[in-house]
Amino acid sequence: MSLHAAIHAKSFGALPVLRDVMFQVRRGEVLAVLGPSGVGKSTLLRLLAGLDADFTGEIRREGRLAMVFQEPTLMPWRTALDNLRLTAGVDATQAQAALARVGLAGKGGMYPGQLSLGQQRRLSLARAYAAKPAILLLDEPFVSLDTALVTDMLALTESVIAEQRPATVFVTHAQAEADRLATRQMMLGALA
Ligand SMILES: Nc1ncnc2c1ncn2[C@@H]1O[C@H](COP(=O)(O)OP(=O)(O)OP(=O)(O)O)[C@@H](O)[C@H]1O
Numbered sequence: 588m589s590l591h592a593a594i595h596a597k598s599f600g601a602l603p604v605l606r607d608v609m610f611q612v613r614r615g616e617v618l619a620v621l622g623p624s625g626v627g628k629s630t631l632l633r634l635l636a637g638l639d640a641d642f643t644g645e646i647r648r649e650g651r652l653a654m655v656f657q658e659p660t661l662m663p664w665r666t667a668l669d670n671l672r673l674t675a676g677v678d679a680t681q682a683q684a685a686l687a688r689v690g691l692a693g694k695g696g697m698y699p700g701q702l703s704l705g706q707q708r709r710l711s712l713a714r715a716y717a718a719k720p721a722i723l724l725l726d727e728p729f730v731s732l733d734t735a736l737v738t739d740m741l742a743l744t745e746s747v748i749a750e751q752r753p754a755t756v757f758v759t760h761a762q763a764e765a766d767r768l769a770t771r772q773m774m775l776g777a778l779a
Pocket residue numbers: 599604622623624625626627628629630631
């Protein structure tokens with residue numbers, strides 16, 4: 588078992604966001620989380636990642652965790668290569684290979700501010716995949732990529748999951764992406 592969540596309640600002040608959300612994700616499984624905007628999908632991922640401990644319930648994680656946020660969270664003062672090397676714990680050769688895999692060969696010396704948003708997103712994906720996590724959390728990682736790139740990044744994600752077999756939780760608005768990647772799907776609904 589890599590990820591076990593039993594969230595009884597999560598609120599922001601008077602606003603209840605999550606209630607009785609329970610699941611387990613084993614290595615090699617992909618749980619897609621769908622639901623309308625504002626329903627609590629990103630909040631759920633932040634709880635799973637341990638970034639927010641203010642809830643009732645229990646989350647158990649086993650092994651190294653990597654998360655790809657909706658907005659790329661890169662170190663702006665470090666090159667693309669260093670962003671990869673430092674956070675994924677890989678050497679320069681492995682970092683170059685990881686960049687090439689997301690179509691960023693030759694961009695290793697550039698700073699995040701010199702990359703397009705789509706390139707920053709691909710760098711974030713490369714960083715998570717190079718870390719070979721036991722738990723992979725993806726928060727709408729393909730938003731704002733063009734259709735051809737979404738197809739490429741979905742294929743890459745599929746092969747990374749097949750190779751590394753992380754326990755994956757994948758938040759998306761796109762049913763087609765969920766159908767392609769997920770072994771199970773969960774729809775979050777608004778609380779009454
Ligand atoms: N730090 C915060 N403080 C107060 N309220 C918050 C905070 N973070 C999120 N919320 C509220 O919690 C609810 C769920 O937000 P969340 O970002 O998890 O939704 P989401 O399902 O990921 O939405 P989207 O699909 O648009 O990204 C929203 O009503 C949001 O306003």
